[in-house]
Amino acid sequence: MSKTTVALDAMGADQGVAPVVQGAAELSMDERHDTEVVLVGDAHAIDRELRELEHRRDRLHIVNAPSFVSMDEKPKVGLDDKPDCSLLTAAELVRKGEADVLVSAGNTGAVILGASRTFERLPGVRRVALAAVHPTVESHGPKNDPFALMLDVGATLYCNADDLVAFAIMGAAYSRVISDIDCPRVGLLSNGSEPHKGTPAIVEAHARLRNIRGFEFVGNVEGLDIPRGTCDVIVCEGFVGNIVLKMLEGVSEVAKELAKIAYGQRLRYKLALGMLSGGIKQIKELTDWKQYGGAPIVGFDHLVIKAHGRSNARAIRNALKVAAKTVERRLADQVRDGLAQDRSADGAS
Amino acid sequence: MSKTTVALDAMGADQGVAPVVQGAAELSMDERHDTEVVLVGDAHAIDRELRELEHRRDRLHIVNAPSFVSMDEKPKVGLDDKPDCSLLTAAELVRKGEADVLVSAGNTGAVILGASRTFERLPGVRRVALAAVHPTVESHGPKNDPFALMLDVGATLYCNADDLVAFAIMGAAYSRVISDIDCPRVGLLSNGSEPHKGTPAIVEAHARLRNIRGFEFVGNVEGLDIPRGTCDVIVCEGFVGNIVLKMLEGVSEVAKELAKIAYGQRLRYKLALGMLSGGIKQIKELTDWKQYGGAPIVGFDHLVIKAHGRSNARAIRNALKVAAKTVERRLADQVRDGLAQDRSADGAS
Structure with a gap:
């Protein structure tokens, strides 16, 4: 994969899909980046938003997954009830290598739990x-x-x-x-x-x-x-x-x-x-x-960026930029190397 | 005892005895209070400060105890080395009933440890x-x-x-x-x-x-x-x-x-x-x-007010006022009653 692809959970933020889709649309217009974004969520709602926005269609993809875990839902219950929800669908894209990194502005507990059900933890974590x-x-x-x-x-x-x-x-x-x-x-x-x-x-x-x-x-x-x-x-x-x-x-x-x-x-x-x-x-x-682009969840074999539930379009755009940067600069490898060095130091001592 | 008497550790604050003595002198001039203060510390230094200050001598007493635990001393070491230090001397006045409440702007760890060596903990604490x-x-x-x-x-x-x-x-x-x-x-x-x-x-x-x-x-x-x-x-x-x-x-x-x-x-x-x-x-x-007059240490059978090490005269005066108020309003009894109620509720359940 030459270009970086971000799987963006488009659902479950405080203000619904609008600011999330807008952030992705803005990034697609930015000539300094060639990041592609897969918007995962209610395809109908995403399409409706996109029609109102300036965007580059070749950099935005849509995967339909209309159900989602809401902010006040218990993470375990929500994820058990909705295995096809936008979050798990987006995470699965990353696990299968169809995207490089996951971004979500949804329920924090659900994001952490969903990631831990989909990804592996790094050795030593x-x-x-x-x-x-x-x-x-x-x-x-x-x-x-x-x-x-x-x-x-x-x-x-x-x-x-x-x-x-x-x-x-x-x-x-x-x-x-x-x-x-x-x-x-x-x-x-x-x-x-x-x-x-x-x-x-x-x-x-x-x-x-x-x-x-x-x-x-x-x-x-x-x-x-x-x-x-x-x-x-x-x-x-x-x-x-x-x-x-x-x-x-x-x-x-x-x-x-x-x-x-x-x-x-x-x-x-x-x-x-x-x-x-x-x-x-x-x-x-x-x-x-x-x-500053959301909070990373570190320790999995894939990176997850948790954007604030109240994110506006600019915050989402920044989260997407940060996510792409972690892929391009090989954060996962750096973390893996650091943990491996610690373990070998343990063995040596 | 009709009037409230505060034992004030005059030593060990960041700026030495000056602001501590000044705070006590200011309180002595305040007609709205009839609190008496026992200044415990280097009598010579306290006297020298008092000579420069307006004060009512009938409301201020001095007990000589020139040694003290400094801010960067380890509490246990300092107290073990100096059983006659100003803090322990002041606490002892309270324990014997010669004063009603202890105020110190010295080393926090030493104040807590010194109090725990001198006072009893309340039942249930x-x-x-x-x-x-x-x-x-x-x-x-x-x-x-x-x-x-x-x-x-x-x-x-x-x-x-x-x-x-x-x-x-x-x-x-x-x-x-x-x-x-x-x-x-x-x-x-x-x-x-x-x-x-x-x-x-x-x-x-x-x-x-x-x-x-x-x-x-x-x-x-x-x-x-x-x-x-x-x-x-x-x-x-x-x-x-x-x-x-x-x-x-x-x-x-x-x-x-x-x-x-x-x-x-x-x-x-x-x-x-x-x-x-x-x-x-x-x-x-x-x-x-x-x-706002310092931080109370609660749980002992006598109250201790820990004033900030950086206290100026006003902060000391406020700490003395707060200390007097806790005596006049019988804080210790209120705490004792509250704890006793909790224990009887435990027994009843």
Whole structure:
């Protein structure tokens, strides 16, 4: 396969098929990419959307799979009831090699479970991780990316040391591929910077991570390193990562609300906010991580990108670009090599 | 004892004795309070500070204890080496009934360990909790407090269901006393709002909290409920609470830095920020939880207030006021009653 093909689950996002199809249509018009997208979902609805949109038909394919797991459905029940749903159909395309990577903006639990039913885990991976980018003050890598990666944020709630070590290796590979960082700085989230701080799993993972090559292990990091962005990849178990990520979303919401309150209050605020609008827009962009193209699920033999359920067309387009990039830069091979090196180091020690 | 007496550890704060003594001196001048403060520390240094300050000598006492555990000392080593240190001397005054409550701005680990060596735990309390107030968008209680309470934030890293239930009872009692909330809303921090979400300890605590009276258990809350402030008290284990609290500190720092960057950039930003200064000051005050008087350590038969190591005089004065209030409103009795009710409910079921 010369061109990269993305299997895009077109169903189950918060706003239905419209923004998903629009994102794919926009990407098809972008001359800098030759990615092909297979839109998997209700063919009738997808067609109807496409008719309203500028798009290149030769880069878009449609596979009909009208049923889907909705946001409030239990993942297991939904997938058991609907084996032909858009998600499983799209995943199957990737498994059979008809597409290279899977993107979905649907029910997160269903995406993880559906992928684990369809794909194999990489050798050395016991549990997969959902990674998320979050905005940081410090910039990262040669492209000065204003975000860092955190994993796991909810796929594996409780982790042992093996899991945390594997997450570090996979997160570093992802950071290398997406942010062009040769030697990513990886930190382990704990309640103190000293090596003995944290759960037994963290303490053991800390000791092992000191001996792994391919990235720079900076040791334990603390809560305040998250918004600062003192490292490129933060590793934690899913329970903690989930709470941290949702809190960051909450803080971002709060900032917007406070701005609105100030805005409503007085005329001079309105004038002042108008003058500040450039700077506020900058800060908003910095904190709007939806533009960074979704969260990768790492640990399977194929990559899955989970786009936010609230994704607009631009977020979907970015998720598709990120997905294509992971294929073109051979993320899966990099992850596999990193894990193999860890195992051989284990054997040697 | 008719008047409330606070034993104040005057040593070991980041800026030394100066802000601690100043906070006590300021409180002594406040006609609305008749709290007495025992300043425990290097009598010579305390005297020197007091000579420079307006104060009422009849409300301030000095007990000489020049040695102290510094911020970067290991708590156990420091306390073992210095049995006469200011912290243990102050705690001993409380244990003997010569003071009612202990306040310290020193090494947090040493304060918790020192208290646990001096005081008894309340019946039904296996582990103590460090509680912290954090700023929220929603206001709380009849005084519209712009903050909520979270516990534990670092005293007990791993908690079983008993611990979480005890923390809920103690946190509710504290919220009742400090924020005048008759029936505080208490939430359990988890990775989803459904009762089955979270660690086994959280799931079990959830089931038990539904049957406890004296507060309103709102169920599981998520990361985004923290900055929003959807409940008055959030219960979590210390590992998670520590990371969340430090992250909030980090976010607050980041907001200040971004404001500074914007400020430095362009003249029109400076003009605009000048116009906005009222609003920004409001937001700063909202996010500056140092003004709320420190973090209580609950679970001992005497209350301890841990003031921030970076406390200025105002923060110390507020911590002293909060400490006095907990005595006058009989917090210890409320906590004891709440725990006893839980045990009798257990026996009845």
